[in-house]
Amino acid sequence: MAKMQRNTVLVVLSFFAIYFIWGSTYLWNKIAVTELPAFMLAGIRFVIAGSLIFIISKILGFSLKITKQQFKNTILAGFLFLTFGNGVVVWALKFVDSSFAALEVSAQPLVVLIMMRVFQGKKIQPMSIVGVVLGVTGIFLLVGQKDIIAQDGAILGMVLIFFCMLSWSYGSLFVGKADLPKNFFVNTGYQMFTSGISLLIISIIFGEQWSSPNTWSTPVLWSMSLLIVFGSIVTFTAFNYLLRIVSPEKVATSTYVNPIIAMILGWYFLNEDITAQSAIASIVLLTGVYFINSKKSLTIFSRFSGKRIPKNPVE
Numbered sequence: 001m002a003k004m005q006r007n008t009v010l011v012v013l014s015f016f017a018i019y020f021i022w023g024s025t026y027l028w029n030k031i032a033v034t035e036l037p038a039f040m041l042a043g044i045r046f047v048i049a050g051s052l053i054f055i056i057s058k059i060l061g062f063s064l065k066i067t068k069q070q071f072k073n074t075i076l077a078g079f080l081f082l083t084f085g086n087g088v089v090v091w092a093l094k095f096v097d098s099s100f101a102a103l104e105v106s107a108q109p110l111v112v113l114i115m116m117r118v119f120q121g122k123k124i125q126p127m128s129i130v131g132v133v134l135g136v137t138g139i140f141l142l143v144g145q146k147d148i149i150a151q152d153g154a155i156l157g158m159v160l161i162f163f164c165m166l167s168w169s170y171g172s173l174f175v176g177k178a179d180l181p182k183n184f185f186v187n188t189g190y191q192m193f194t195s196g197i198s199l200l201i202i203s204i205i206f207g208e209q210w211s212s213p214n215t216w217s218t219p220v221l222w223s224m225s226l227l228i229v230f231g232s233i234v235t236f237t238a239f240n241y242l243l244r245i246v247s248p249e250k251v252a253t254s255t256y257v258n259p260i261i262a263m264i265l266g267w268y269f270l271n272e273d274i275t276a277q278s279a280i281a282s283i284v285l286l287t288g289v290y291f292i293n294s295k296k297s298l299t300i301f302s303r304f305s306g307k308r309i310p311k312n313p314v315e
Helices: 008-033 038-059 068-084 087-092 098-105 108-120 126-143 154-177 184-205 218-245 248-256 258-270 276-293 299-305
Strands: none
Touching (some): 008 038, 008 098, 008 218, 008 248, 008 258, 038 218, 068 154, 087 098, 087 154, 087 184, 098 258, 098 276, 108 126, 108 276, 154 218, 154 248, 184 218, 218 248, 248 276, 258 276
């Protein structure tokens, strides 16, 4: 489907949403998952959010009619992003700190870049190669901390988040080219509702113990409300919009800011430790992400080759 015409204000607001609001969702999920089963939590969140989107769409006069192919594509996109990509991250938060999860996910642009090379044949430019090296180094520093690895379930949490990154990254490439509902709000609604149903089915299969909202604590109620309204409806709609307007690797730059927001909030509200090695890993990782997405050319390489290095990190 052809790229939609850009709206500068919407693009700016959408980037603000995926940068700052998504950085906060790690905290909200961590608070909620301390009391609620992970898949039930995510399932309820997305079913309610998807239902609200459908109701708002009808009020605004948006058509909910989509083709069979679009419906199939929304189910697949929802699975990659939400059923697996988000639901399993929520589960992993039982084993790792919210700030650690955000830092590991910050390597997503690296994964997107490699997938664009593998699936789309895009060349990896010198600046991006530097970014890949820094990214791998940062991940090694992050997951190589003995104190963190020694915690119960920490390795499982790390592995789960890594596979979620793969799912989310492939989903970013898929959505950029798939035949999906033209209305981004309706598109988000279908992805969330179908994913929510899938997550609730998974919750039943796993034998999770469900509970009524009237038994939830005030912090969990607030976290769930914020996740539904801002973390789901607002931010995921912005995310879907950006994937059709700008390139996937640019959308992935949200990982510049998400870990910083998550680390600050986790430290302030949950008393999560920020180790010196985690701080160094975050600097190395985010520097790598910068190089991956930089439009500047690596002058030193161009001098040796005698060729002009293209400005785009991937082409």
